[in-house]
Amino acid sequence: MADSATVLVVSVLSLKGGVGKTSVVLGLAGAAQRRGLPTLVVDLDPQGNATTVLDPGEVTFTANDVLADGRAGVVADAVTATAWGAGVSVVASEPALEHRNHPRDGRTGEHRLRAAMKGLRKIDLVLVDCPPSLGELTKNALAASDLALVVTEPTMFALTGAQQALAAVDVVRRGFNLRLRPAGVVVNRFRPRSLEHRFRVDELLAAYRDLVLDPVVPERSVIAAAQGRCVPVQAWRSPGAREVSRIYSTYLDHVLASAGSEGPLTKGARRR
Amino acid sequence: MTTTPPPRPALRRADDGTVHPAAAHLSSLAVDVSDTSARAGRGKGKKKDKDRSEETVDITVTLPKQVRKRLRRKAETYGWTAEEAASHVLRVWADD
Numbered sequence: 001m002a003d004s005a006t007v008l009v010v011s012v013l014s015l016k017g018g019v020g021k022t023s024v025v026l027g028l029a030g031a032a033q034r035r036g037l038p039t040l041v042v043d044l045d046p047q048g049n050a051t052t053v054l055d056p057g058e059v060t061f062t063a064n065d066v067l068a069d070g071r072a073g074v075v076a077d078a079v080t081a082t083a084w085g086a087g088v089s090v091v092a093s094e095p096a097l098e099h100r101n102h103p104r105d106g107r108t109g110e111h112r113l114r115a116a117m118k119g120l121r122k123i124d125l126v127l128v129d130c131p132p133s134l135g136e137l138t139k140n141a142l143a144a145s146d147l148a149l150v151v152t153e154p155t156m157f158a159l160t161g162a163q164q165a166l167a168a169v170d171v172v173r174r175g176f177n178l179r180l181r182p183a184g185v186v187v188n189r190f191r192p193r194s195l196e197h198r199f200r201v202d203e204l205l206a207a208y209r210d211l212v213l214d215p216v217v218p219e220r221s222v223i224a225a226a227q228g229r230c231v232p233v234q235a236w237r238s239p240g241a242r243e244v245s246r247i248y249s250t251y252l253d254h255v256l257a258s259a260g261s262e263g264p265l266t267k268g269a270r271r272r
Numbered sequence: 273m274t275t276t277p278p279p280r281p282a283l284r285r286a287d288d289g290t291v292h293p294a295a296a297h298l299s300s301l302a303v304d305v306s307d308t309s310a311r312a313g314r315g316k317g318k319k320k321d322k323d324r325s326e327e328t329v330d331i332t333v334t335l336p337k338q339v340r341k342r343l344r345r346k347a348e349t350y351g352w353t354a355e356e357a358a359s360h361v362l363r364v365w366a367d368d
Contacts, residue, residue: 159282160293178352178360199279207283207291 008259009117009126010183011145015168016161017132019153020188022049023223025129027248028255029054030232032125033087034245035252040079040123041090042113044141045131046101048093055083055230059092066091067100067140070112073119083230089123101135109136110176114144132161134168142172147183147258149251154190154200154216166208183258186251187216213251220244333358 012025025041032039043050044063051059061078078091117126128141142148148169152162162185173180185208191197204212220240226233234245281294335343340354347357 156280156282160295163283163291163293166291178356196279200282203281203283207285 007117007120007123007126008147008256009128009145010147010149010255011128011130011138011141012149012151013130013132013138013141013165013168014151014158014161015132015134015164016152016158019132019151019158019161020186020217021045021132021151022053022129023227024149024151024186024188024217024248024251025050025127026053026227027217027223027233027244028125028127028252029084029088030234031245031248031252033084033232034234034249036087037124037252038122039088039125039127040120041082041088042075042126042128042141043090043093044097044113044137045093045129046095046098046137047131048095048097049227050129051090051092053227053230054088054090056080056090056092057083062092062094062097064094064097064100066116067097067109067112067137070109070116072115073117075113075116075120079123084232088232093129097131097137101131101133101137103136110139110143110172113140114177117144134164138168139172139176142169142180143176145177146179147181147255149183149255150185150211151188152185152204153188154194154197154204156200159200159204162204163207166211181258182211183255184213184251185211186213189219190216191219213254215247215250217244217247331362 010028012021012028014021022045029039029041041050041054042063043054057080059080061080063078066075066078075091079089080092082088082090113128120126128145130138130141148165150162150165150169152158166182166185169180169182185204187201187204190201201212201216220243222236222238222240223233223244226236226241233241233248283291284294285291343357344354347354352360
């Protein structure tokens with residue numbers, strides 16, 4: 001691929017914090033790297049955890065600068081190489097991004113990221129790490145995306161956040177981006193011995209059977225260990241890491257397959 | 273308390289098939305997406321969306337050339353074709 005006309009943009013979101021959005025973004029990025037799929041992580045979370053783990057060198061132009069600038073194609077100026085090596089680059093976050101989430105002047109610009117990504121080259125997959133709120137940053141991410149991947153933990157609060165995220169996807173799809181479609185719901189940090197977790201997974205399946213991705217991501221300490229060392233979990237050598245890597249590879253297959261089954265409103269000229 | 277109470281549901285399904293938070297105070301939380309929030313309030317079932325996306329139909333409309341030109345120009349500012357924009361506008365209007 002590596003042609004701007006075929007870049008697949010996936011937003012990873014939940015409207016609850018701490019459910020593992022960044023872990024899923026990084027897991028997918030690592031899986032894509034293994035496949036030789038040039039991937040760009042756009043870190044729109046002001047906390048910048050994805051940026052921290054990807055450990056880019058000198059960052060001179062951040063996602064905040066991209067959204068402030070807003071010119072067509074300006075994302076290319078912000079693409080920075082990462083310590084993960086060839087195949088995974090990042091548009092870095094910074095805390096000042098938070099100011100873009102709720103503009104003081106009330107002026108909205110949902111299409112700024114979409115315009116900024118115009119003409120993106122040598123990238124096949126863009127993963128957007130969203131903040132846990134439906135402010136301007138998440139709206140920009142969804143308006144620029146082909147697919148939305150919702151992340152949840154098997155807990156009561158997180159399920160509510162997932163439901164709200166899916167509702168937001170529907171709203172943005174109808175309001176700003178007719179191509180946007182939900183790619184699925186990732187259940188993260190599942191503990192099979194927990195009655196509560198099993199109950200919540202069953203509840204999710206009852207509500208969104210077609211969307212819940214199988215298998216779920218089990219709770220594994222290796223995920224945090226890999227992140228703490230700024231390496232992809234795919235590079236870790238342990239049974240847990242191999243298990244999680246296989247699951248992320250499955251998710252990547254699903255995302256790529258979802259992109260290939262576009263709906264009728266996606267026919268015609270591509271937007272970028 | 274001598275027994276552990278069962279987990280309470282986090283989600284409920286409405287009569288129209290849409291999924292909502294089970295907690296009443298959360299059900300009233302609107303997904304606020306600027307001027308589209310009013311449209312969002314009218315939730316559409318997943319099945320309906322799926323059905324719509326699986327069926328395509330053609331509709332022919334007559335427009336003055338000048339209007340088409342303006343439509344094309346405006347659509348391009350969003351990165352869309354005029355046909356996509358027209359389809360989008362019609363669908364949103366029909367949804368309402």
